[in-house]
Amino acid sequence: MKPIIGITADMDENTYKLKQDYVSAIEKSSGLPLILVPAMDNISQIADFIDGLLLPGGDDLLPEYYGEDISVPLEKLKFVKKERSDFEIAILKEIAKRQKPVLAICYGMQLVNVAFGGSLYQDMEMQVKGAVNHKTGQHAIKIDESFCSIFNIPQSAISSQQLVSSSHHQAVKVLADGFEVFAVSEDGIIEGFYKKDYPFFICVQWHPERIFYDKLSLRIFKAFIEKSRR
Template sequence: MTSKIGIASNHLIHPTERFGTNFVDYIQRDYVTGLRQADVLPFVLPLGDPKDAKAYIESVDGLLLSGGQGVTPILYGEEPLAEVAETDIYRDQFEIALVKAAQEAGKPVLGICRGMQVINVALGGNLYQDIYKQAGATEKHNQYPTSWEIPTHHVTTTSGSWLNQILGERFAVNSFHHQGIHQPGKDLTVVAQSDDHVVEGIESANGKIIGVEFHPEMMRAVHPEFQKIFDYFAELVK
């Protein structure tokens, strides 16, 4: 039987020219394509009430959390700095509940960019609200307007980690963030960092929860090696 992966949706917060209201749940197609290429069946989970998280997780075999807005600082016990951009506490609370439900059910989770940060907060860790102001980051971690699929800075992985096994010790990635992991959550280990020591990858003690700060879904079509992240996750689920 084909494994089913739930992808937590984003939703439009502001009206747009095409969608006059903000009642639109969506997910970027690249995440879906990466999972399909890994021979699993993607299901988009619409943003909902945290109390429904357990039921959603019961209906799938694994969970993928995508990129998007920053995570609301008050959810990890801090007041927001002036540098904090747009946040969406409704999405934050729902995805945190999904992570906790997946962990309780023993189902694998993959977090990408914001998704990795949500995992960290859900498991009791916290974030740098701004890696430049608080963590002394010196590299360019938001490459816009450089094209999304182009790797722009390097990361180094921990020997023996899941990322090290599938992509090697050092490779270049793309980058679109200004928040980042500060203190890792319970049973999470940092497995990759940029040269200026920003966390770029994590793994749980049991290996079922993994995350990356970069965007493999954007790079995989032009740089096929990044499909290995989706393939690895699919094997965890199977």
């Protein structure tokens, strides 16, 4: 049986939506994707039903989630609907209670950090001196070797200057307790962290689903599905 992977959907005024790359990456890794839409009355039942949770990319989290007011020009911000974020935080915490696998990508990583007490830079260009361009194209990251051994990812799957596909203007400022950084960009921005003492809980700021042919991206998704199967 293929493990069922819940993927949370984005929202606009009248439509639920999800980029195809997330679904394709789960299918290619031998998982069965199930698109989740906000259903606050069924959180516990959903958490029981799925085998793993994928939190995909999106726009910006409201600063109220991490105890701040808007501190940059409003035109730099585009907020995810609160209905989506509230649902994702609720389902995330139920999944965490059950110790089921979690993979969080871009906005998903930021949401995890905030859900467990961390904070964000509202705009790196304004708030991080010397920040490289994270909005478009690729940039290099450095990965801690211990991460590979913990999650059974061969060293051959990464390079000394690992290139990743990136499109974000917010980032982790203060990391939530209980998580460990395993990847940073050349400007010091946190690009990946994982939860200690947990079967599989990996959060990445880049988009591994876009470059699925990349060895590291492939191994992350494969490990996620393998842990979800168990």
